[in-house]
Amino acid sequence: MQFSDEIFLLNSTQAPTDSGHPAGESTSGRAVWANKKSVGMSEYYKADANGKKITAVFEVHTEDYEGEMLLEYHGQLFDVERSYETKPSTVELSCTNAKRDKANRGPVA
Secondary structure (H helix, E strand, O other): OOOOEEEEEEEEEEEEOOOOOEEEEEEEEEEEEEEEEOOOHHHHHHHHHOOOOOOEEEEEEHHHOOOOOEEEEOOEEEEEEEEEEEEOOEEEEEEEEOOOOHHHOOOEO
16 A cells, blocks of 8 residues: 655644743654545544544554654644554554644644
């Protein structure tokens, strides 16, 4: 299978000020290749029963995924709700639309 969709796996952190209070969110990330897949009917309804709406599924190489909980695809942010190994060499990421907007996510390093 050809991995032809570029996504950005993002790490988001709260940077403290000198006084120890959160100063804001900082985001760093990296580009990886993925396959965008359709959301399966069973997965959609299971998530919906738990108050979540899975809007996208991406398949990435296992060595590319390091537990990131945020990704960007075509300028849209997604929260990774579930990740699981589908084959020894791939991980599937089930995503919802991010609860934050792109303008307020902080600088990408």
